[in-house]
Every structure is written in structure tokens, then in C-alpha cells.
Amino acid sequence: MAASSGKSVLFVCLGNICRSPIAEAVFRKMATDSGVVDKWLIDSAATSDWNTGSSPDSRGLACLRKHAIETDHRARQVTKDDFMTFDFILCMDESNLRDLKKKANSVKNCNAKIELLGTYDPEKQLIIKDPYYGSEEDFETVYEQCVRCCKAFLESNS
Incomplete structure (x- = not known):
């Protein structure tokens, strides 16, 4: 997971078992396919501590596998x-953004740019909705949003 030349991104959602591990896996694959993965530190985390140590949601894993993407991520808070380590902390919704900005205020040397991942969406879908209580289709929607956003984010930071 070590980055050789200092670009870093942390994807964040509420529990780190649905949206953020999908975004992390999608971005890692894009960076790998573009030949720049060694230039990035890529991770994901949660605003809550509810799922610490858990694997991503099985529906999210199935969605990723359908698109030939694997992950061995374990949830963490x-x-x-993180606010001093990562250049970018990209979250999924306004609640995540509020929680992150509140936490960042208690960090002396906060270097991270904290923003919604959806700000990079060419289709202007600002919020990536939590699919936890939804269906496989909702996970597919999250995946598609993450693909669009991560592609634009990678292009703007290459």
C-alpha cells in the first residue's frame, strides 16, 4: 500500500463496508490500469466504528467481482x-462531510482536502447514496457513480 511519490486518497462513508470500499477498489483498479498505482496511497475508512474489522458487504463484493475487481479491504474508522497523511479525503454524502470536517477541526496539521467524491461526477450526481438497505441494483448504481467520479478525479490529479 506504500506510495512512492506522495499522492494519496482516502475514500470515506458511514460504515466502510459499502460505498467507500467500492470507491477504493474502483480507484485502485483504474490507477493500476493506468500504470500509476505505485504513485498513490489508496485506502478507505468509516466515520463510524460500527463495522471495524469487517469485510465489505457481500452485495458490494459481488458487484465488484461482476466487474472483475477484487478487494481484501477490512473496515476501519x-x-x-488520516487528516495529516492523506492529500484528499473524498466522502459520499453531506453527513460524512459534516462528520469529517468536525473531526478535522480537532487536528492541528490537517493537510487533507475534504470534499464529496460526487463533486467529480461529470453527470453532476453530487451524493452517492448508501445502498445498505437497498438492492443489488443500488450497489450497481454506487459502482457506476464511483467509476465516473474516480475517472474524473484520477484525470484531474495525473
């Missing part, structure tokens, strides 16, 4: 160090 955002730490104060």
Missing part, C-alpha cells in the same frame, strides 16, 4: 492521522 477514520483516525486523526
